[in-house]
Amino acid sequence: MSIIIKFTLRNIREKKLRTFLILLSIILSSALFFASTAISTTVEMMILEQMRKYIGNADLMISAGRQAKSGFISPNLLDNYQGGLKYAVGMVHGYGEYKAKGETIQIRIQGINLEDLDKMNPIILEQQHELSPFKGNKAIIGKGMAEKYNLKPGDPIGINMHGFKKWFIVSGISQPMGPFAEDGESTYIVVPRETMAGLYGKKGKVSTLYVGLEDSSSQDLMVEELSKAYSLYRVEPTISKARIKSETQQISAMFLVIVAFVLILSMFIIYTSFKVIMAERLPVIGTFRSIGATKKMTNRVLMMESLIYGILGGIIGDILGISILKLMIRQITSPWMSNIDIKAYYTLGQLMMGFGVGFVLALISSFLPIRKVAKIPIKDIVLNAIEKKVKKQRWKTILGILFLTIGIIGPRIVPEKIEIAVDIICMFLLVPAVVMLVPYITNAFLKVFQTIYAGVFGNEGILAAQNLRDNKNSLNNIILLGMSISVLLMITTLSQSIVNDTVNYYKDHKYDIAFWSWPMDRSTESRLLAVDGVDDTYGEYQKYGKIEVVGKNAEIRYMLGVNKTKTLNYLDLDIEGEVEKLLEELDEGRNIIVTNIFKDEYGIEKGDYLKLKAERGILDYKVIGFFESNYYEGKYALISERYLKSDLAVKQYGEIYIKTNKDAEEVVKNIQEKFKNRNPWVRAIKEIMKENMESNSKILGIFKGFGILALVICVFGVFNNLIISFIDRKRSLAIMRSVGMNKKQTIKMIFIEAFTGGLIGGLIGIIIGLLLVMNIYKLIEAIGGSMKDFIQISWISLVVAMVAGVVITIVASVGPALKSSKFNIIEAIKYE
Template sequence: MLRTTLKNLLARKLRLLLSALAVVAGVSFVTGTLVLTDTLNQTFDTLFANATKNVSVAVRTINAVDDSSAGNSPSRPLPSSLLDVVKGVPGVRAAVGDVDGTAVFVNPRTGKVLDTGGAPGIGTNWDGGTAVSAVEIAAGRAPHGQEFVIDKSSADKADLLIGDRVTVLTKGAPAAYTLVGTFRLAGQDSVGGATVIAFDTATAQRVLLAPDEFTSIRIAAVDGLSQTDLRDRISGVLPAGVEAITGKQLADENANAVQKAIGGFSTFLLIFAGISVFVGAFIIFNTFTMLVAQRVRELALLRALGASRRQVQLAVQLEAGVVGFVGATVGLVFGAGLAVLLRLAVAAFGVSLPGGGLVFRPRTIIVAYAVGVVVTAVAAFIPARKAASVPPVAAMRESFVLPARSLRSRGIAGGALAGIGALLLVYGLAAVTGKSGAAVVGIGAGLCFLGIATLSPLLARPITRFIGSPLPVLFGATGRLGRENAMRNPRRSASTASALMIGLALVSAFAVLGASIKDSVKETVSNSLGADFYLAGSGFGQGFSPDIAQSLRGKPGIELVTGLRSDVAQIKGKKGTILAGDPVALPQLLALRQVNGDIAKLGNGTIIMDSDTVTADGFVVGQPVPVVFPDGPTTLTLAGTYKKSQVAGKYLVALSEFSRHYNSDLDIFVMVRIASNANIADVRKEIDSVAKAYPNVQVRDQSEFVRQQEKQVDQFLGLVYVLLALAVVIALFGIVNTLALSVIERTREIGLLRAVGMSRRQLRTMVRLEAVVIAVFGALLGVVVGSFFGWALTRALKDQGINTFAYPLWTVVFVVIMGGLLGVLAAIFPARRAAKMDILRAIATT
């Protein structure tokens, strides 16, 4: 049986090729994602380990809200006097104070800030040549006074030359500095794509932090003293609220923070890889179902010669296993290439990564073969059982056809699967958060797709009849035959269409979600914001100087101005984001609607909250509210409550109160309202004149702000559509595969059609029309299912600010049209093959 199975595979190489391609595509996506993730993790692990290799202990303030992030964003700075205390501890060989903040430069050749693709702009003090340092000058020298050095990668990107006079933007007013050198960190030109600017320590303290203050202190131990021993010695001399950690712990924390971000990106990619594998399973199932139907007499003959049912089933399963193994092997190789392309794509967004080869872990190889072989074997299980169930004597009759299961049982099973899937989907989206919620949503969506795919044969005949009704009118007998071929085997047509349905359903769902987000943004800006102009940093999440908001106050025609800052605090045991701004302007510019108390009393020692949160947490206006800030617990008085606002969030404090507890003194946003009698064009000129000195800040009016938010939504949807394109391509393979096998199955019929006068052109048209009907059927199923998914997503995200449901009708129509065009594309190869058949040989085929 093994020899027979292998010969069958070799005899049907072309028939199984497209099935293998479906496996290759899915496995490549999974493998490429895992390889990229492992490569990035190892790269940053090595970078941080090398960057801290000379650090034995680090001293920092304790973050009372989140210990895991304390090393990355300490709550308060350290006094410079603590450096002398640390230096006096026995076992300390060297100690250096660090100054960290935000700094970006204006390219003197373009007048713009360098685009880092979302990576931060970091300002620090130069510590090269010290015992704890891992930086080295690449060209030039160390900075002094009004000078700076920059990482070599950023200098190369911006074509900066030593001696250039460059404007650097920090928390104060813009200032010009002279570039005197470039540097490498731990032998790398780039620090993970970030721009790193270093000043001498006094200058860094003045422009990034404050005189006589450090962000942290790094210490090197004398030879022979362990990191833990030195840490324990230093801990004994530190004041309350300050801690010492080992250099290894510091490196691990930094690496873990990066790995967490990479993990989110990896999960995002793996979701789409899973979708591709799921679609591929439909293709494999359909292919083996057709192959079994075409080989029924051959399999019956094997049974008649003594093969048992088990042997026949194992033979078909073995064929599937070989296809999966070959597909997984090729996919593993292609996955490495995909990882390289993904890495280049990351670099194309401006994120320069440290050098290093690809990392292939054993886990990746195991997962690749598990996905390829297991998915293929599972998809072929039902066709294999059907092949083994055929009675040998009955099957050898020329007119024998494999019996089909009742559509009634399919209807019951499909309805149950779809119903359970829909319930899980809605529950997962609405009630569960975190990884468990994502798992529930994924299971629910998968069951929905399986349910619809199971139900689709019940819908295939009437819907394909309706879709194909214009064809006899437009193409005559050729059109009628194309429609009848699509209707002939509803199970086959439905299975083929289901693969396309999955991809287009997800496209439709995200289109609905995107349209709803855009409408919600418009409604929010109109009803939940009271500003006329919005100023935001050009980089993602990048803060900018508070001097901008200060300079705008009192300008002619400007009534209210506030800068916005936010960070995390803990209230009643729960972490939440606190928003801060000018206590007078903030409630008005956020268009808050007061419920209880007096929100105008926002100021030092007070907090205002949304009424739903106050009710849920059991607070009362005038009552003390215990709040844990990064620098420790405190108590604020609840001054008032406001109606729930998606923009304001749950908690608001005055900017002065915020500054007492956080080390951040950069605005992330500025909102401006003009006076009622002011000319908006004149005010715009005033704002532009202030912002001109800060190229890292963009000014937008209401309409421009809405368009910018819509652009971001479109960019995200574009990425999603690109990732879903692989699933659609796999579905395209499925249509090609089905039509190719269908042509082989109908060889004699095609020969007879040619014999009675059908031309090659008419035959090609017939096959294309059949493909179009099947593809449009899948597209229609997809937009119906996708519309439901989009509605469910919109309802589930209502609390996140998506409070408007919008249906993108023309996008959905475009998806259906694209389905038809994909059908035409998929039919090219099968139609040409059918048209090239020799008439006499085709008629003689049995």
């Protein structure tokens, strides 16, 4: 056995480039797979940690209901509730500003009793000063804030709140935990609950009641029970773990689609490398077998090699994967977290899976070539009498055409129920389809090129085209280039489409600034109109949240109250038909306009009645028209502002939109100044669009990174293939030299071959890429999105794809071209 291991290790050491290539493919596949699966865990944990900072270990929160006169409730609300509760603690929230060292920082204030804080979100005090009893103007601050502003126990701190300055005494400095945990964003202080309630004139009341459950897993059940028991109050889970999980898993799923392509690429590289390994090892295998080794033994020797690659690649892949995961997290988190240590959360299972992917990839990809060799009779191996005749395998062509047909037609005819699964399968079917058809596609291209080349490159062009015909290594290069370029092209096209979508979204907005600050009423709107630079305002009534459509198993997630005179001046609604007439009709009664997506999904027709479960009861709304929108996945509808207010009990504006007659940024500053005591959310539309695009571009940046890594694997694969190709073709080149080809002609021919291979690889990449984009668009539609309006194929991307293909092959050909001019013709021509 030790001889077998030695033999295997020597083989691995001898062929350094090939070992590197196989390991690189396995390592990157493992690493990207691991990072893609673990990112959901990390993002989930980050969100949970971020939220835990505020709500500690509380499971539910209870606040005043819609009908409540004030936003405050009694802290003793649940005192008589029996069973399932660990604690119920009240808190009064507040905001303020703290000015020091020439800067103003936003402070979030938690008014809570210390014993309650200890139950819900415990802290450890490093220093304290007359903390007990925790009453009056005492405050606890975090260590970070104390160090930054040089605050010590006993120091006074002034917080600007609601237009006046409230002075507190620093009575405790906490370690960075609980609300004081460092997140680089918000600064908290904790003050006595009654002090905070007193500032609102609501002594004895709290704004929120936080509830800890005996059994956290009963969260949903308890929300339901408490909602029934306390129907006047709003009972919500503090964190919906299921929702976070489903959202973070979506992130993983997006990355895994790209990883799947990387895996296919790696599998192809390892498979082709092992085919070459097998060809090289045949004489040794023959020797082993002739001296008594069984098939099983020789197979074991060969499998041992792939086993070593798998183990090494899997381990290094996991290590690299952790770094990639951190990079991904850094990329998708907000800039304010850039100074915080990024923690990568992953499970042992995910590490094992990452390793397993590398391991299995190596074994599966090498198994076929090894099995093929095992089938060759010993006599044939020893006598080197292996049939080298290339048979055109018709089944491959038929299967290729079948896959291609299914891949293209499948998503267009599949029933809705199995649409998503079929779309994904069809997307992946395109890859083997093209791989099987590449020889035919290549030959078709070569026929065209051969004629053109005769004129452009002379006879060396014809020879180059002839050489590429049915040349396995060149075909492998074309497949590699085609696959990686198509993945990159797909990512680039989708990225561009998402950017276009963002731009399109904001094109619908005909205002300059969006504003929100409680209360959102007419007085606020009047105050806004008085701000310098504000030209006009529109308070939009909206209802965000689930509105059940009874009897249809449907829901509307966003309802817009249309003001027939104002809405269209502020929003571009793509309503079908005579818009003005429809808006008039909308205002006349309980009428509704739904999206085309909603119409198609639920088979709704004009004149149908939708039974909406509104605050006033179940009400019939008549469908009077349709509009085009994919917001909220089409679960979006328009009703009259009047009925939104009365039937759905919307009392305040959802947002106020502002048109300006001055620079929007300047007006934003003016509004901020005017409303500085209300801590308003006010943003210029251009700014929001920029932020959205930046945030999109970060995630898309990772996608592109994955695509580029696929291209990196491909580049090494092409280098390897060209070297193998040169070794294989050395004799052919020598023959040509012997019949009069000079060195210059040889180099020219090799470069034309590289150029042609790159060109065809690029073209095939574009074909697969476009087919993938078409299928992804179908997949997005199946999921509920709509991209048909903005999928744009960038011509620049196509040209770049072609140029990339050509550059890669030409650069990779420099070595073989130089070698070709130096080898000895006689040595190369001789048969051993």
